[in-house]
Amino acid sequence: MPGFEIFGEEERKHVQDVLNTGVLFRYGFDGARQGHWKAKTFEQTLAKRANVPHCHLCSSGTAAVGIALAACGVGAADEVIVPPFTFVATFESVLMAGAIPVFSEIDETLCLDPKALEKKLTARTKAVMPVHMCGAMAQVDELKEFCQRKGLILIEDACQSVGATFNGQWLGTFGQMGCFSFDPVKTITCGEGGAIITHDQKAYELAQAFADHGHDHIGNDRGAEDHPIMGLNYRISELNAAVGLAQLLKLDDILAKQRANKDALKTAMSEYKHISFRKLPDKKGDSATFLSFMMPDESQARRITKKLAEAGVDGCFYWYDNNWHYLRKWHHLKNMKAAAKLPAQLFNHCPDYNSLSLPQSDAIMSRTISMLIKLSWTRQDLDKRIAAIKNIFDEHKY
Ligand SMILES: *Cc1c(COP(=O)(O)O)cnc(C)c1O
Numbered sequence: 393m394p395g396f397e398i399f400g401e402e403e404r405k406h407v408q409d410v411l412n413t414g415v416l417f418r419y420g421f422d423g424a425r426q427g428h429w430k431a432k433t434f435e436q437t438l439a440k441r442a443n444v445p446h447c448h449l450c451s452s453g454t455a456a457v458g459i460a461l462a463a464c465g466v467g468a469a470d471e472v473i474v475p476p477f478t479f480v481a482t483f484e485s486v487l488m489a490g491a492i493p494v495f496s497e498i499d500e501t502l503c504l505d506p507k508a509l510e511k512k513l514t515a516r517t518k519a520v521m522p523v524h525m526c527g528a529m530a531q532v533d534e535l536k537e538f539c540q541r542k543g544l545i546l547i548e549d550a551c552q553s554v555g556a557t558f559n560g561q562w563l564g565t566f567g568q569m570g571c572f573s574f575d576p577v578k579t580i581t582c583g584e585g586g587a588i589i590t591h592d593q594k595a596y597e598l599a600q601a602f603a604d605h606g607h608d609h610i611g612n613d614r615g616a617e618d619h620p621i622m623g624l625n626y627r628i629s630e631l632n633a634a635v636g637l638a639q640l641l642k643l644d645d646i647l648a649k650q651r652a653n654k655d656a657l658k659t660a661m662s663e664y665k666h667i668s669f670r671k672l673p674d675k676k677g678d679s680a681t682f683l684s685f686m687m688p689d690e691s692q693a694r695r696i697t698k699k700l701a702e703a704g705v706d707g708c709f710y711w712y713d714n715n716w717h718y719l720r721k722w723h724h725l726k727n728m729k730a731a732a733k734l735p736a737q738l739f740n741h742c743p744d745y746n747s748l749s750l751p752q753s754d755a756i757m758s759r760t761i762s763m764l765i766k767l768s769w770t771r772q773d774l775d776k777r778i779a780a781i782k783n784i785f786d787e788h789k790y
Contacts, residue, residue, distance in 0.1 A: 394577045394579070394581065395581045395639045395646060396576060396577070396581055397768045398642065398646070398768075402638035402641065402642070403634075403635050403639065406635065407634045407635060409430070409634065410428060410631055410634045412426075413428055415428070416629050416631055417630065418449075418627060418630055419604075419614065420614055422612070430633035431449045431628055431633035433633075434447075434449050434587075434636050435447040435587070437641070438572075438587060438589065442562040442564060442565055444562075444590060444591055445596075446592075448588050448596065448603060449582075449587045449628045449636070451584060451585065451632075452573065452586045452626075453481060453551040453571060453573020453575060454481040455603065455626035456551070456572060456573065457481060457547075457549055457551075457571045458489060459599045459602055459603050459626060460569040460570075460571050460588050460599070461491065462598070463598040463599035464545045464547055464568050464595060465545070466491050466518050466547075467489055468490040468491070469492065469516060469737040469740075469741055470491040470516060470517075470518035470519070471492045471514060471518060471741075472486045472491050472493055472519045473496050473504070473517065473519070473521065474493050474495060474504075474521050475495065475496065475498050475503060475504045475522065475523050476495045476497075476718060476750050476753050477498050477523070477525060477718055477719075477753065478525065479523075479552075479716060487734070490738070492742050494517070494743070497750055497752040497753050498753045498757075499752070499756070500756060501531055502526060502528075502756070503525055503529070503530030503531070504520070504522040504535060506535050506537075506538055508752070516741070517544060519544055519545035520535060520538070520539050520544055520547075521548070521549055522546075522548055522549070523548075524549070524556060524564075525552055525553075526552060526670075526682035526684055526762055527552060527553050527556055527579070527678060527682055528672055528678040528679065528682075529553070529557075529563055529673055529674060529677060532563065532566045533558065533566075536567065539567065545567070546568060547568060547569050547570075547571070548563060548564050548566060548567050548569070549571050550563040550564035550570050550571060550572055551572055551573035551586070552573070552578065552579075552681065553579075553681075554578070554579050554679070555579065555644075556678060557674070557676075558674045558677050559674055563677075564589050565589060565591070568590060568592055569588050569589070571588055572589070573586045574587070574632075574639070579647075580636065580639035580640055581635065581639055582628065582633060585632050585633070597620075598621065601620055602621060602623040602626075603624070603626040604627055605619070605623045606621045606622050606623035607623075608620055647679055647680065650679065650680040650767065651679075651680040653766070653774060654680040654765045656774055656778065657683050657765075657774070657777070657781070658683055660778045660781065661683075663782075666790040667686070668686045669683075670684035670686070680765055682765060683765060684760055684762040684763075685760070685761055686756070686761075687759050687761065688759070689759060690758040690759060692759075692788075693761055694710065695788075696784065697710040697761055700761075700780075700781070700784065703780045703781075703783070703784060707766065708761055708763050710760075710761055711762065712757040712758045719748070719750070720754070722745075725745055727746070
């Protein structure tokens with residue numbers, strides 16, 4: 393999965409370009425930068441790949457989600473429907489926008505269940521934010537249809553799924569805005585970085601202004617720029633953008649390698665009739681960063697997770713016990729622990745997350761194991777891994 397496995401000459405060259413000019417800032421310094429615009433080139437390249445008119449590169453995926461919420465007009469006391477299986481950044485960004493995360497069930501796509509949304513609607517519901525987890529898609533066509541029917545904003549957290557598609561269309565392009573992360577362990581990395589993409593010109597303009605103190609970035613005189621809104625600093629540096637640009641140009645190779653490696657594992661595991669797999673609404677569009685499979689029940693999932701670790705099959709995750717990715721162990725959220733006092737509207741309107749019950753999600757997550765797909769595996773590594781897995785499954789008569 394992670395692009396850091398394949399750093400090479402390309403990353404070094406783009407970083408060296410930037411160091412040679414001395415211009416680490418993404419805006420201005422036109423003469424000094426000798427034609428090197430790493431952030432801008434990244435944005436144009438990603439937008440072209442995703443087939444959208446606008447992309448803005450920023451400092452992290454968390455920043456991207458925050459920027460998307462602001463640019464789409466989600467703010468104080470608005471409710472945003474999110475899944476309980478994601479990275480903490482999703483709900484953090486909602487809370488920091490002054491809005492309220494409302495958790496709704498996932499289905500066997502491991503993403504928001506379109507059929508469960510209706511029950512979560514209130515007069516305050518403003519947006520739905522599906523998270524395309526572990527490299528693959530939610531049932532995004534149905535989520536989009538629901539949002540259109542109800543007049544809600546659709547923001548896609550595609551931080552883990554750059555390059556993945558649904559019916560040939562990039563994830564992140566179905567709603568008003570899509571968000572990506574290029575942190576050190578994502579499919580491609582800037583070191584730290586993120587991006588938003590959108591079809592909406594107005595939302596894009598707000599996003600790029602919000603990400604840089606509200607500067608409008610119109611004209612060449614930075615000092616004379618207007619400030620249509622207030623913002624913050626979520627800028628990327630040219631150094632990070634340079635690493636990301638080299639990685640972005642390798643995306644097709646990365647995806648092809650992941651898909652081949654995943655295919656070999658999945659084919660071998662498909663022989664076992666008591667093992668099922670994550671539902672993929674469009675198999676061809678999977679970016680194949682993980683192979684997620686379901687055991688018949690929780691105790692067997694726990695036993696097999698342990699057996700896999702003992703057999704040296706590394707990179708297996710039992711998310712149900714994981715405090716980064718599943719709500720069950722988000723004690724800081726459940727107790728609303730923040731560094732400083734949160735805005736009053738959050739305390740007035742946030743549900744009690746401690747007593748929240750999501751039985752459908754629990755039933756799925758307690759049976760699910762995800763295996764990280766690596767780029768650096770040799771054929772031998774893969775054969776060894778397959779043999780070790782089959783050994784365990786045979787022993788338990790799956
Ligand atoms: C990684 C991730 C983020 C945040 O990205 P950062 O670049 O680490 O800030 C947000 N949402 C999801 C689903 C992620 O996996």
